[in-house]
Amino acid sequence: MDLQQMRYVVALAETRNFTRAAERCSVVQSSLSHRIAGLERELGVRLFARSSRRVELTSAGAAFVAGARECLAAADRAAADAAAATGVVRGRLAVGVIVTAAAVDVPELLQRYRAQHPQVSVALRSGRSDDLVMAIREGDLDIAFLGLPEGEQPSGVESVVLDHDRHVLVVPAGHRLAGAARVTLEEIAGETFVDFAAGTPARAQSDQAFTAAGLVRDVAYEGAVVELMTRLIARGLGIALMPSAYIRPLAADSPELALVPVVDGPRRVEYLAWSRFNPSPATRAMLDVLGVRTPAQHGRPTTG
Template sequence: MELQQMRYVVAVAETANFTRAAERCHVVQSALSHQIARLERELGARLFDRTSRRVHLTPAGEAFLPAARQALEAAERARAEVAAAAGEIRGRLAIGAIPTVSSVDLPRLLVNYRTRYPRVHISLRSAISEEMIEQVKEGTLDVAVLGLPPAGRVVGLRGHELARGGLVAIVAPGHRLADAGEVALAELADEEFVDFPTGTGARVQSDDAFEAAGVRREVAFEVNAIEFMTRFVRHGLGVGMVPTAFADELAGVRVLRITDATARVEVLVWSRSRPSPPAAALLELFDIDPESYS
């Protein structure tokens, strides 16, 4: 069993297509198919069911895939550790961030990182906090920037608080409160809202604020991005709530300070295991020493 064979299996599983997998791996399809067939013979089981229209994992393939990914990650980690011992940071760095991150200028940070460590391949994913917590635990992500309620805690990971901030409400220019400047949550009780999906960190924060104020509200539209929320609000379809740090970036809406909303916390999290050299180098840019966190 060879690492290259595992790479081919992962590529086919992720693309569901032998041709696209071969293109991703920069080999001809016949060579990729031959190596996978050879691996299947060695394992004594078929990893893929192939039809004229699609390719999908067999039960044996489903069992093999996580172990193959772990083996590839371990090999990548070994190469990175050897390079770090020789004074070079290289390998892969997978970062996650909520769409509403405001505590750090990620593009600027990554430009700085890439300038210092050009041999590191960086990937960035935007997702909800709950998904990224699991991905960091699984090792799919090295680090992630989460949004949590003030009392929120992440079990099983190490974390560092980056910032705390409030919430503001955004309304259409023609809204009855457009010129108010500030508003209490009770004044928004009869409004329809545009908010993030139920269960997400940003939504929990808004829900907790209204619950603490004893105010009920109706969320009519659920969206996944502030830009999408702003478009709904701009057209008068509802009221939105966003972090204060985004207030100056939103065009075509009026921003109202909320006098009784709870704070919003952004946290950087990483695995309790020793971070890879690329991840440790990123933590250094945040002035974080991972060894100081228990």
Template sequence: MELQQLRYVVAVAETMNFTRAAERCRVVQSALSHQIAALERELGARLFERTSRRVRLTAAGEAFLPAARECLEAADRARAEVAAAGGEILGRLAVGAIPTVTALDLPVELREFRRRHPRVRITLTSAGSDPLIERVRQGAMDVAFLGLPPRTEPKGVRSRRLGGGELVAVVAPDHPRTEREADLRSLADEPFIDFRAGAAGRVQSDEAFAAAGVRREVPFEVSSADFMVDLVRQGLGVGMLPAAYAPRFPDLRVIRLRDAPTRVEHLIWHDPPSPAAKAFLDQIGGDRREEGPAAV
């Protein structure tokens, strides 16, 4: 069993197409098919079922795929560790971030990291805090930037707080409300546009309204801040954004809140970090020596 064979299996499993898998691996399709067939003979089981219309994993293929990925990741990690011992950073850096990160300028940090370590493969995924925590915990992602309610700590990962801030209400330019400052109770009769119930970005607002003894209606639930802003622009409701993020939308009117919801931004990382992740943490000041053990 060879690592190249494992790469071919993973490529076919991810594309469900032998031709596209061969293109990804930069080999001719016949060579890829031959190597997979040789691996199947060695294993004594078919990994894929092929018809003229589709390719799919067999039960054996489903069982084999996670182990194949683990082997490839271990091999990549070993190469990166050897290179790091010689002073060179290789491998991958998989970064996750909520769209409303304000504690640092993430695009600038990624540009600087690529300048310093051009042989590292960088990927970035934007998502909510909860799925990002899970992906880092599982090792599918190296580091992530979150926004959580003040009393919430990420579990099962290394973490450090980057800073906190208040949320503000945002309304359409022609909204009838004209005040620049208000409290949550005065907004209770407005329809709200917010993240789905239970999401970290929603909890911080719900907790603040509950503390104020106010019930509000959220008829519009969204999955991104940009979509929230689009709906606010149409006058469909009031949105809630971090105060440091709202200036990105100068056409919206901002209402400061005397009893504003707050959130805390966190940097989290998988432990132990890869050489590339260590270098990134050092760059942004996320030295592990400042941290306690991972929460469980």
């Protein structure tokens, strides 16, 4: 058994197709099939159930793939650590980003990172903050940019605060409140709202503010894409509360939208989070680019 055989098995398990698995591994299909069959003979078990149309993992195959992924990750980490010891950072960096990230210009950050560490491949993943934190804990992400309601912190990971922000009211330009100097939650509670999906940290920021004020509102439209949400607002279908640092640049180019400060509105904290367990050289390099200092095993990380 060797690492290449493990890579072939994992590729086939993920693609469920010999042709696509071979393409992913940059080998001819016959070679991949032969190596997997040889591994099955060596192990004395069938890793895959095959038919003319389907390829599926057996129970033994599922158990093998779980261990194979761990072995491959350890091998990749060993190679990255060895390279880092010579001053070269290589490997893979998995980065999670919420859709409303504003504290850091992520494309500009990645440009700087790429210039310093061209041998690192970067995988980007967008999602809700709680899912990104879980992915870090489970080892699927190395680092993530999050947004949480004020008073909440990422759990089970290392983190630093990047910025504090207030929400603003987003209304259509012709709305009765479009020219207001400021509003309160009570003044807007009777409106129809556009917001993020219930149960997400992005939604919780507004829900908690209304609950704290003893108010109930009607969320008629739920979404995950801000561009679509703002189009709904522009059409007069509802209003929304959104982080000011994120929405102000968008609204500046959208004359059909108006922003109004909210006196007692939600507040958000943006965080940078990463694994507590032995960050990879690529992760440590990203922290360096961000100016995050991580004293060895002592105290809380700080931004520099």
